[in-house]
Amino acid sequence: MTLTTELTDVQKEIVATVRDFVEKDVIPVANELEHADTYPAEIVQKMKEIGLFGLKIPEEYGGLGEPLTTYALVVVELARGWMALSGILNTHFITAWQIENFGTPEQKQKFLPRMATGEVRAALSMSEPHAGSDSQAIKCKAIRDGDVYKVTGTKMWVTNGLRSGIVSLMCKTDPSADPPRRGISVLLVEKEPEATKLPGLEVSPNIDKLGYKGVETTELIFDEYEVPVENLLGGEEGQGFYQIMAGIEVGRVNVAARAIGVAQRAFEEAIRYAQERETFGKPIAQHQAIQFKLAEMATQIEAARLLMMNAAQKKDRGERTDLEAGMAKLFASEMAMFVTTEALRIHGGYGYSKEFTVERLYRDAPFFIIGEGTSEIQKQIVGRQLLERYKI
Numbered sequence: 001m002t003l004t005t006e007l008t009d010v011q012k013e014i015v016a017t018v019r020d021f022v023e024k025d026v027i028p029v030a031n032e033l034e035h036a037d038t039y040p041a042e043i044v045q046k047m048k049e050i051g052l053f054g055l056k057i058p059e060e061y062g063g064l065g066e067p068l069t070t071y072a073l074v075v076v077e078l079a080r081g082w083m084a085l086s087g088i089l090n091t092h093f094i095t096a097w098q099i100e101n102f103g104t105p106e107q108k109q110k111f112l113p114r115m116a117t118g119e120v121r122a123a124l125s126m127s128e129p130h131a132g133s134d135s136q137a138i139k140c141k142a143i144r145d146g147d148v149y150k151v152t153g154t155k156m157w158v159t160n161g162l163r164s165g166i167v168s169l170m171c172k173t174d175p176s177a178d179p180p181r182r183g184i185s186v187l188l189v190e191k192e193p194e195a196t197k198l199p200g201l202e203v204s205p206n207i208d209k210l211g212y213k214g215v216e217t218t219e220l221i222f223d224e225y226e227v228p229v230e231n232l233l234g235g236e237e238g239q240g241f242y243q244i245m246a247g248i249e250v251g252r253v254n255v256a257a258r259a260i261g262v263a264q265r266a267f268e269e270a271i272r273y274a275q276e277r278e279t280f281g282k283p284i285a286q287h288q289a290i291q292f293k294l295a296e297m298a299t300q301i302e303a304a305r306l307l308m309m310n311a312a313q314k315k316d317r318g319e320r321t322d323l324e325a326g327m328a329k330l331f332a333s334e335m336a337m338f339v340t341t342e343a344l345r346i347h348g349g350y351g352y353s354k355e356f357t358v359e360r361l362y363r364d365a366p367f368f369i370i371g372e373g374t375s376e377i378q379k380q381i382v383g384r385q386l387l388e389r390y391k392i
């Protein structure tokens with residue numbers, strides 16, 4: 001089966017609803033909230049009401065049961081308005097996907113209905129202060145003691161670390177396993193949202209980031225924090241590395257979607273500005289050098305969109321997508337860096353001013369080349385898959 005760019009009627013309706021919400025409720029306030037690093041509580045409430053937290057959760061658990069393709073299209077729209085909103089959804093989406101695909105029937109019943117409404121939202125925690133790309137080098141350990149695991153260790157860069165009620169935690173249940181991945185498990189850690197200090201768990205203040213403000217990113221410091229054994233994802237130790245990597249694979253389609261949303265907005269801002277701003281007696285859009293920039297920007301956005309749709313549709317058909325998701329994430333991330341930089345250049349000095357949206361988009365874009373696997377790691381993944389598929 002080949003790629004289709006034609007959306008279903010349901011997809012068209014959902015995308016139109018989200019676009020309308022973004023135009024009315026997000027774009028008018030996004031710059032102000034971003035510059036004040038304010039959490040968008042009212043917007044999140046509306047996201048719950050539209051059903052976005054349950055968009056991909058199966059209907060039997062109260063979600064809308066939409067495929068990954070619809071989810072990706074929605075994320076493009078949200079990121080076009082404000083990247084923080086796609087970040088609030090992203091870790092929730094991956095955690096729900098992990099529970100749906102690897103959770104025990106009891107875990108699905110326990111978590112998914114409350115996640116579908118957004119009543120409980122989720123974070124995903126792999127990184128540690130000394131280990132990001134090399135995820136098998138994590139040190140956070142969960143040692144079983146009767147009916148509980150006692151979790152000890154420091155996790156870093158936890159997006160939604162404060163407001164989440166569930167953390168999909170990558171940790172070592174067997175710290176001496178060789179190879180280390182065999183000792184890695186995922187615990188569905190429950191905690192009180194907004195609490196900064198709980199017995200055995202401290203949530204650090206929000207890390208002051210370059211961009212991607214509005215959503216908090218914290219450290220989680222565990223010291224014998226107790227997690228019931230029934231919260232071990234899938235009920236079997238040593239499966240965590242695979243469960244996390246599979247979640248990150250769908251997450252890569254999601255990062256590609258976020259990059260496309262940010263780049264699309266940068267392009268829209270740039271092409272409008274290019275027709276308003278005049279130099280040497282005519283709008284700068286009439287200079288061929290600017291038209292060339294616009295042409296390259298739009299072409300790259302379109303190419304990224306096709307890669308994203310291809311990866312999402314393959315995943316929805318149950319096909320293997322490690323190569324396609326890696327390519328989509330790699331290309332879309334670098335594309336967003338290029339497009340936001342070109343958009344800033346087209347704005348001249350004004351692009352450097354906080355008065356203009358393009359300044360925010362330019363600061364947001366570098367996240368894509370880092371989060372959920374840097375571009376260098378993405379190239380490794382793509383390279384390995386190519387050698388496997390074209391083995392002589």
Ligand SMILES: Cc1cc2nc3c(=O)[nH]c(=O)nc-3n(C[C@H](O)[C@H](O)[C@H](O)COP(=O)(O)OP(=O)(O)OC[C@H]3O[C@@H](n4cnc5c(N)ncnc54)[C@H](O)[C@@H]3O)c2cc1C
Pocket residue numbers: 091124125126127130131132133134156157158159160209212217367370371372373374375376377
């Ligand atoms: C805003 C933000 C939000 C985040 N949110 C989350 C989150 O919610 N949950 C979470 O778990 N993590 C999160 N992260 C962490 C993110 O996933 C890591 O930063 C990322 O995986 C890179 O890890 P690192 O920072 O430790 O860099 P390192 O792994 O130390 O890499 C440093 C550099 O070396 C390169 N490098 C590393 N290994 C190789 C290699 N083998 N070959 C070639 N080059 C290599 C990298 O590409 C990079 O350029 C977030 C990060 C940011 C910035």
